[in-house]
Structures are given as C-alpha cells and as structure tokens.
Amino acid sequence: MTEVKTTPMRDVALWHPVVATRTRPDGTLLVWREDPLGPYPDRLSDRILHWADVRPDHPWMAERGPDGDWIKVTFRQLGDLMPRVGTAFLDHGLTVDKPLLILSGNGLDHAIAALSAQYVGVPSAAVAPAYSLVSTDYEKLRSIAAQITPGAVLVRDADLFAHAITAVFAPDIPVIAVTGSLPDRAVLSWADVIATPASDRAEAARQATGPDTVAKFMFTSGTTGSPKAVIQTQRMLCSNQQMVLDCYAFMRDEPPVFVDWAPWNHVASGSKVFNMALYNGGTFYIDAGKPTQEGMKETIRNLREVSPTWYFNVPAGYERLVTEMERDMALRDAFFRDVKMILYAGAGMAADTWARLEALSVAAIGRRVLLSTGLGSTETAPFAIFCTDPQDGPGNCGIPAQGVTMKLVPDGDKLEARFKGPNVTPGYWRDPVRSAEAFDEEGFYRMGDAMRFAVPGDAARGFVFDGRTAENFKLRTGTWVAVGALRAALVDALGGLVRDAVIAGEGRADLGALLVPYRPAVEALVDGGTEMDDATLFNHPTLIARLQSLLQAHAGRSTGSANRIMRALVLDTPLSFDKGEITDKGSVNQRAVLRHREATVDRLFTDAAIRGDGDTQA
Numbered sequence: 001m002t003e004v005k006t007t008p009m010r011d012v013a014l015w016h017p018v019v020a021t022r023t024r025p026d027g028t029l030l031v032w033r034e035d036p037l038g039p040y041p042d043r044l045s046d047r048i049l050h051w052a053d054v055r056p057d058h059p060w061m062a063e064r065g066p067d068g069d070w071i072k073v074t075f076r077q078l079g080d081l082m083p084r085v086g087t088a089f090l091d092h093g094l095t096v097d098k099p100l101l102i103l104s105g106n107g108l109d110h111a112i113a114a115l116s117a118q119y120v121g122v123p124s125a126a127v128a129p130a131y132s133l134v135s136t137d138y139e140k141l142r143s144i145a146a147q148i149t150p151g152a153v154l155v156r157d158a159d160l161f162a163h164a165i166t167a168v169f170a171p172d173i174p175v176i177a178v179t180g181s182l183p184d185r186a187v188l189s190w191a192d193v194i195a196t197p198a199s200d201r202a203e204a205a206r207q208a209t210g211p212d213t214v215a216k217f218m219f220t221s222g223t224t225g226s227p228k229a230v231i232q233t234q235r236m237l238c239s240n241q242q243m244v245l246d247c248y249a250f251m252r253d254e255p256p257v258f259v260d261w262a263p264w265n266h267v268a269s270g271s272k273v274f275n276m277a278l279y280n281g282g283t284f285y286i287d288a289g290k291p292t293q294e295g296m297k298e299t300i301r302n303l304r305e306v307s308p309t310w311y312f313n314v315p316a317g318y319e320r321l322v323t324e325m326e327r328d329m330a331l332r333d334a335f336f337r338d339v340k341m342i343l344y345a346g347a348g349m350a351a352d353t354w355a356r357l358e359a360l361s362v363a364a365i366g367r368r369v370l371l372s373t374g375l376g377s378t379e380t381a382p383f384a385i386f387c388t389d390p391q392d393g394p395g396n397c398g399i400p401a402q403g404v405t406m407k408l409v410p411d412g413d414k415l416e417a418r419f420k421g422p423n424v425t426p427g428y429w430r431d432p433v434r435s436a437e438a439f440d441e442e443g444f445y446r447m448g449d450a451m452r453f454a455v456p457g458d459a460a461r462g463f464v465f466d467g468r469t470a471e472n473f474k475l476r477t478g479t480w481v482a483v484g485a486l487r488a489a490l491v492d493a494l495g496g497l498v499r500d501a502v503i504a505g506e507g508r509a510d511l512g513a514l515l516v517p518y519r520p521a522v523e524a525l526v527d528g529g530t531e532m533d534d535a536t537l538f539n540h541p542t543l544i545a546r547l548q549s550l551l552q553a554h555a556g557r558s559t560g561s562a563n564r565i566m567r568a569l570v571l572d573t574p575l576s577f578d579k580g581e582i583t584d585k586g587s588v589n590q591r592a593v594l595r596h597r598e599a600t601v602d603r604l605f606t607d608a609a610i611r612g613d614g615d616t617q618a
Contacts, residue, residue: 019399019460029408029415031459037403037422040242043209043234044278045082045119047241051281052079058255060277063108063286073108075281078115083198083206085116089152090201092174092188096214098151099123101144103132103161106264106286109178109190111274113154114264118215118234120205125150125217125229126265130577132164141168143226147429148217154190158182211235217429218267218378221583229429230378237271239422240381241279243401244272247386248310250340256282257338259308261289261299261317266583267382268345273312282309291317291586293519300324304331307338315349316499316518316586322356323520336364341388342371348465348488349373349394352496374398375465379438379445381423387462395488396454396462406463407444408451412480416469417451418444450484471590473506479562481511483590486563493554494547496521500588503565504601512567512604514597515547516575516588538572548610555612567608569600 018034041047051058056076065071073081094100100117102110102124114124125148131141145168153169155161158180165175171185178190213234219227245251258277262269277284285306289299291314299317313321325332342357354371361369370390375397376382385406387398400406404421424445427435439445450466453459467484474480483503490501490513499518505511517538523529526542537543551568558564575582580592594601 017399017402021459027410029459030405031408031463032400032405033402035402037239037401038242038246040238042211042238043118043206043213044215044237044241044275045115045206045209047238047279048075048082048115049079051075051278055255055281058281059283061108061111061284061286064288070285071108073112078112080198081112081194082116082119083202084196085112085193086120086122086202086205087199088193088196089117089122090120090199090205091196092152094122094151096121096123097149099125099148099217100152100154101148101150102126102154103129103164104154104156105129106261106288107156108286109156110154110264112194113176114216115278118209120202121209121213122151123148123214123216123232125219126263126270127219127227128263128265132161135164135578138164138168140227144219144229145169147229147431152176152188155180158187209234211238214429218270219265220378221580221587221589228431228434231425231427231429232271232381233426236381236423236425237275238279239403240272240383241275243383243403243423244276245280246402247383247388248276248341251276251280251282251310254309256280257285257306257309258282258311259285259287259299259302259306260312261287261291261295262312262314267376267378268312272382276310291320293320296320296324300331303335305334307334309338310341310343311335311339312343312345314586315344315353318344318349318353318357319496319499319518320520322353322360325360326356332360332364336361336369339369342369344371344373344394348484348491350496350499351393351492354394372398375417375449375451377447379425379447380404380419380421381425383423384419384421384447385463389462395464397451397465398462399460405444406451407440407442409440411450411469414450414466414469414472414482415452417447417449417463419447420444450482468590475505475511475561476507476509477561479560481505481562486511486565487590489563490554490565493557494550497525497543497547497550498570501568502588502590502593504594504604508605510561510566511564512569512601512608513565514593514600514604515568515570517543517570517572534574535572538570543570544610551610551612564612566612567604568610568612569604569608570610571600 020032020034022030052075057074059072060075060078062070062072117124127144152174154176156178158177162182174188176188181187211234214231215234215237216232217229218232258273260269260273264270287299287302289295358368372387374386376384383401384404385398385400387396407418408415448469450469451463452466454464455461467482471483486503487501498515500516502514522543526540529537555564579596580589582588
C-alpha cells in the first residue's frame with residue numbers, strides 16, 4: 001500500500017505490497033496483489049500436529065472453570081484427544097452426510113468436538129444458541145436440521161437445551177452432553193466420548209482428508225430468510241490462515257494471545273480467530289463476556305488478567321471498553337501492554353470511539369497501536385481484504401489479501417464487490433440453485449457489498465465500504481440513497497448517543513432515521529438516567545433536545561436530499577433476535593427492522609420527535 005505517514009506504530013514492522021489493477025471497457029475493475037500466496041497445508045490438523053510436536057506443552061485454549069480458575073488444554077493434549085473423539089464419532093456413524101451439530105456456545109468441549117470431527121473428515125456445524133434458547137418456534141433450528149441432517153447433536157447442558165432438542169430432533173439422533181439428561185431419551189456422556197481409545201480408523205480417515213474435504217458448515221444469519229449452509233473446505237480454512245499470517249506477520253515471531261468472546265457460529269471468530277491460534281501456535285482465552293452492559297464485566301475481568309497480542313471486538317464492545325479504560329488506568333495499561341494490533345468489525349466504528357482508543361494507547365504506551373478493519377463474509381472464510389496502513393479514522397477496509405482477486409462491477413453510481421480465490425466457498429450445501437446465483441459468469445462470488453476508493457483512482461490506498469447494494473433505495477424524486485455510508489455518518493454526527501441507525505424513506509420525499517440508543521452515554525447525559533427504564537430514559541426531554549441539536553447540525557452539513565436526515569425517532573424497545581433485527585454479535589439488520597416495524601416507520605414520517613429542520617414535536 002502507500003508510504004506510512006508520521007506517527008510511529010507499536011512494535012509492528014509495516015510493509016507495502018504491490019497492488020495491481022486492470023480496468024475493462026465496461027468500467028469493471030480487477031484488483032489483486034502481485035505477490036503470490038505462500039504454501040499452506042492440505043488440512044488444518046497438519047498444523048495442529050506440528051505444534052503438538054514442536055510446542056507440546058504450550059496452552060492452546062483456556063476456559064474458566066466453576067471456581068473461576070483457567071482450565072487449559074495444551075497442543076499435546078489436543079493432539080491426543082482428536083483421534084480418540086474422532087473414533088467415537090466414527091463409531092456412531094457420523095459422516096459428511098450425517099455431520100455433528102453443535103447447539104451450545106463457545107467452550108472447550110465445543111472446540112475439541114469440532115476439531116476431532118474435522119480430524120476424521122466429519123463436518124461440524126455450530127449454530128447460534130439463541131435458536132434453541134431464545135426462539136419460541138424453533139423455525140431456524142428446524143431449517144438447519146433439515147438442510148444438513150445431523151448424525152449427532154452436542155450440547156454442554158442437556159437440561160438447558162431439552163425443549164429445543166425434543167421439539168426438533170428425532171429420538172434416534174444421538175445427543176452428546178457434558179452434563180444433564182433428557183426425558184425418555186438416552187444421552188451420551190462427553191466424559192465417555194473423550195475416553196474412547198483411538199483407533200487406526202481415525203488416522204486412516206484423517207489421511208483420506210484433503211483440500212476439498214468439507215471441514216464444517218457455517219450458516220448465514222438468516223435475516224432475510226432461512227439460514228444457508230455455507231460449505232467450508234479445508235482449502236478455504238488453510239489458505240485463509242496463510243493470508244491472515246501474511247497480513248499479521250508479527251505472529252511468526254511470537255505465539256499470539258487472544259482474549260475473545262465472539263460466537264463461534266459466526267465466521268469472524270468461529271473460523272478466523274479460532275484458527276489463528278491453531279495455525280500460529282498461540283493461545284485462545286475464551287471470554288464468556290458479551291458487548292452488553294452486564295456482559296462487559298466479564299470481558300473486563302479477563303482483560304485485567306490476560307493481555308492479548310491481537311484483539312478483536314465489535315464497535316459496541318469497544319464503546320464500553322474505552323469508557324471503562326478511561327476511568328481505570330490499571331485496566332488500560334494491562335490491555336495495551338502486549339497488544340500489537342486492534343481490529344474492529346461487524347459494524348462501522350464511530351470516529352469518537354476510534355479517537356478515544358488512540359488516546360488511550362498513547363497514554364498507556366506512548367504511541368498508537370495499529371487500529372484496523374477488513375472485509376469478508378462467511379462465503380470468503382472470511383478474510384478477503386485487509387488494511388494495515390495507519391489511518392486517521394475508521395472506514396478503510398484496505399486491499400485484497402494474497403491470492404484474492406477483487407472485481408468491482410459498476411452498479412449505477414456504485415461499485416459492487418465480487419471475489420475469487422482459494423478462500424471462497426464452492427457453494428451452499430445441497431442447494432445448487434442458490435449456489436449458482438451466488439456466482440457470476442466468471443466464477444466470482446457476489447458479496448452484495450459496494451466499495452469505493454479511499455483515495456479516488458488509487459487502489460493501493462485501499463477501499464471503503466459503501467453499503468449493502470440490497471439496502472440502497474430511491475427517494476420519490478428518483479435520487480439514490482447510499483444507506484451504509486449515511487448510517488455511519490449519522491452515528492458519528494450524534495456524538496456517541498446512538499450506536500446505530502436505520503435509514504427509512506424509500507419512495508418518500510425525504511429521509512428519516514430510527515435511532516438505536518447507546519444507554520451508557522444517554523445515562524451520562526440525563527440526570528438520574530441510571531434509575532430510569534428504557535422507555536422513560538430514551539424519551540427524556542434532555543436526550544430529545546440534544547439529539548435535535550445534533551441532527552440539525554448534521555442536516556446543515558448535508559449536500560442534498562440523499563444524505564439529509566429530516567426526522568428521527570429513538571427506539572425504546574429492544575431489537576429482536578428472533579425476527580432477525582439484530583444478530584448475536586450485535587449487528588443491526590436494516591431491512592429486517594424496517595420490515596418488522598412498519599408502524600414505527602409510519603409514525604416517523606407523521607409524528608417524529610426529532611426534526612432535522614429545527615421543529616420539535618412531542
């Protein structure tokens with residue numbers, strides 16, 4: 001990329017790969033790295049067994065036990081467990097057509113089971129625990145089960161998942177559980193599974209695996225319909241980790257340390273971060289926290305004890321973390337002590353959060369830590385483009401990874417991004433129609449995201465996310481609205497009081513926004529806010545007046561109807577996971593919110609509490 005400017009970065013040597021481009025007569029742009037992707041193994045277990053031999057006593061993964069102490073599993077122990085658990089799976093008839101379905105969340109049992117299944121060529125599929133524990137109709141869980149026809153189901157607590165298992169799975173499907181029982185149904189003990197003697201069949205099955213072997217299935221969020229089973233091959237996982245290592249090259253010099261909460265049913269942590277520890281001989285500390293007000297207490301507890309060398313969170317998590325670090329210097333110093341790189345994803349980061357993170361870094365270690373993002377999807381395993389050049393603010397997703405070609409196709413005034421590389425899925429399991437629809441005539445995966453140059457005409461300076469093409473719409477005048485860019489700009493303009501916004505106005509004369517408030521910031525603004533319920537706090541006159549002023553200022557800076565928000569409402573009821581309005585990572589789905597809150601949208605355009613033209617209504 002480009003020459004680095006001024007401010008020194010923390011302990012990271014930056015390099016500048018050469019970016020090549022070709023523009024076709026129709027305006028299509030191809031972008032790729034000139035340096036080729038390095039070699040990678042045929043299967044992930046090769047890398048695990050390497051570390052079991054080279055670094056046998058190094059902890060691979062750690063999880064807090066009931067007493068609060070860390071339970072650690074070394075690479076030697078993992079190497080011993082995989083053929084034993086794999087033998088048990090083969091004994092119970094698991095195959096690619098009868099894979100392992102994992103219903104419970106992140107945990108040592110989950111990780112060992114998934115890797116043991118891979119070891120013997122059996123795919124696993126981790127699904128959001130909320131499909132079993134929050135959903136009331138189990139519609140998505142039923143769809144998943146029908147798509148992959150599991151040969152066994154794994155849960156940590158059978159009692160907790162009993163209702164969903166009984167409602168969805170036939171009695172002849174084995175259930176493996178760490179604890180608990182099921183009424184009128186036998187449960188296989190996890191203790192018995194891990195005690196299974198390893199067999200020669202397990203090693204023979206491992207040797208039969210290769211680059212095209214299905215390692216696992218990962219499901220799309222299902223916010224626009226039933227979740228789709230995305231095939232994840234060994235080639236995808238291994239090539240993607242080699243791409244990651246090229247980008248985060250400092251991991252070659254020291255075993256990386258991760259403290260990570262993100263759910264393994266999502267590709268960001270379930271494939272990328274999870275496999276980074278395996279590929280690079282590092283340690284993955286399972287963080288049982290979440291980016292919520294209560295959940296961050298556990299994350300903060302863990303970060304006091306374990307200093308990561310590479311850290312990932314979603315913007316909502318960073319918002320809470322920076323607030324805590326600003327009042328707790330010990331936490332700040334522990335977090336920044338060893339970290340070489342900080343990554344955000346899942347949503348756009350507010351400029352205010354970025355600036356506060358950089359200020360904390362300078363206060364703790366005297367310089368900025370590299371703060372970055374990238375872009376990918378479940379179908380790209382997920383690493384596709386990355387940014388490691390220092391930036392002055394959030395937004396730059398960077399350039400294609402080694403071995404990846406990005407194709408930017410003109411779509412109106414947008415450039416639609418498509419990708420090809422060894423990290424791209426061959427398609428959706430048992431769904432040839434949707435698989436064919438996902439690729440263009442040249443075999444490029446259609447991601448559905450729009451991109452724009454960070455610096456016009458200079459591909460080496462990176463690309464900025466320009467919204468989902470499916471989210472963009474026209475006003476009554478025929479003017480296109482770039483929703484993604486407008487959402488990010490509006491959140492920045494509202495001073496940290498909201499963590500996301502949903503843009504409405506398709507077919508109307510002007511634009512409105514449904515605001516997703518950030519409760520800690522609102523509590524700090526409103527006297528006595530900590531004692532108020534959501535409905536009272538989020539409709540408080542102090543908040544409305546402040547948002548009114550900020551929205552007016554934003555409208556005054558706009559350049560036309562396509563980026564001027566004329567009215568807004570604060571959402572005072574939680575977004576629904578079951579309806580697909582929000583994912584378990586906290587990402588807001590624009591279209592799902594609009595679809596399920598039609599009455600609220602109507603009120604937005606008839607009785608908005610906050611107006612961009614200066615008028616305020618009750």
